[in-house]
Amino acid sequence: MDYRVEKIFNMLKHKGFRATYNYLWYQILYAHQGFLAKLLWTRLHPFFVHYPRLLEVEVTTDCPLKCIICEHTYWKEKPRSMNFEQFKHIIDQFPKLKWIGMTGIGESFINKDFLKMLEYVKKKNIYVELYDNFSFIDEKAARTLVDLSVDKIFISMDAATKSTYEKIRSGANFDIVVKNIKRLLELRRLRKTPYPELSYHYIINKVNLDEVIKFPDLVKSITGTESSIIFTRMLHDYPEVKHLAGDIPEALVGEVMNRSGELGIRVGWNANVPTVKPPISDCSFWIMPFIFVTGEVIPCCAGNEANKRDFQKEYSLGNIFQEKFIDIWGSKRYKALRNSIHKGIVPKACIDCKSFKVKERG
Numbered sequence: 001m002d003y004r005v006e007k008i009f010n011m012l013k014h015k016g017f018r019a020t021y022n023y024l025w026y027q028i029l030y031a032h033q034g035f036l037a038k039l040l041w042t043r044l045h046p047f048f049v050h051y052p053r054l055l056e057v058e059v060t061t062d063c064p065l066k067c068i069i070c071e072h073t074y075w076k077e078k079p080r081s082m083n084f085e086q087f088k089h090i091i092d093q094f095p096k097l098k099w100i101g102m103t104g105i106g107e108s109f110i111n112k113d114f115l116k117m118l119e120y121v122k123k124k125n126i127y128v129e130l131y132d133n134f135s136f137i138d139e140k141a142a143r144t145l146v147d148l149s150v151d152k153i154f155i156s157m158d159a160a161t162k163s164t165y166e167k168i169r170s171g172a173n174f175d176i177v178v179k180n181i182k183r184l185l186e187l188r189r190l191r192k193t194p195y196p197e198l199s200y201h202y203i204i205n206k207v208n209l210d211e212v213i214k215f216p217d218l219v220k221s222i223t224g225t226e227s228s229i230i231f232t233r234m235l236h237d238y239p240e241v242k243h244l245a246g247d248i249p250e251a252l253v254g255e256v257m258n259r260s261g262e263l264g265i266r267v268g269w270n271a272n273v274p275t276v277k278p279p280i281s282d283c284s285f286w287i288m289p290f291i292f293v294t295g296e297v298i299p300c301c302a303g304n305e306a307n308k309r310d311f312q313k314e315y316s317l318g319n320i321f322q323e324k325f326i327d328i329w330g331s332k333r334y335k336a337l338r339n340s341i342h343k344g345i346v347p348k349a350c351i352d353c354k355s356f357k358v359k360e361r362g
Helices: 003-014 017-031 035-043 084-091 114-122 139-147 162-168 174-191 215-223 250-263 309-314 325-329 332-343
Strands: 054-057 099-101 127-132 152-156 197-204 228-233 267-269
Touching (some): 003 017, 017 035, 017 099, 017 127, 054 084, 084 114, 114 127, 114 139, 139 174, 162 174, 174 197, 174 215, 197 215, 215 228, 215 250
Parallel strands (some): 054 099, 099 127, 127 152, 197 228, 228 267
């Protein structure tokens, strides 16, 4: 059975109609950027724009790891965590929310209120996606993830060997990560559920480029063919990480696809991988705002990891802890950003985007 069809049947069986509808809405009108999505969000806009139904919330900027490819390692900003009441204050302003990403520039499971936050959104049948390195998902957290039937977790894992992994993700332990993944899989098996669905996220850089072709074999050894892989290029090349950034050879992409096919593992490539970028007028990412732990609202997550946090805050569209989101969404600043994108003019807030052409500035 095709993976997509199987997933829909699994959702109907385990989660019911409303949760399945929310997932399909997200997939059809956003995730695949198909004809209908482009028609609604990039061709007919700004006349048919509606209040956001997709959202990303950064619940913490606390993280003890010192990953060499992460902007957090080079910050001077003091770590901060969002409490449950702040999170609830945000979610309650999006009554038709269908999808949420709950990952920012921090380690979500360090936030003491994070599991409570997950419970709150899952009670609303909202489709939940997380990115996590699995260093801090202990048995309690794993059981909660399975019991809540959290929809999907992308495992941030950027190497096929222990030595390279721990060189990139300084402070993490490869063996503990693998152990935590397998524990979650065992809990899923005992509960007879496919949730959370697991996928691996591999950020390609000069340190791990030689291990890209080996990674599908590692995934097969840990999770069999139950998981998929998303490969992406390093998003930014600010001074501290510039020496790590590089292009992905087309031949390597072909080799990885062939090897993954042999193993029966699905593989995808992030939108920032192609070297030829579409015009900014094709962008519909702005229908999924991203909210910092401190409340600032930015157009989407694409400007993250540029190590320009102060710049992002300066050109944010408002602060949800200081005013209602409905007022931010209808503000002149937000309307100007949407209109600029529609006209093919790059707003200043978007100049660090790696998914679209951003040579021009608004």
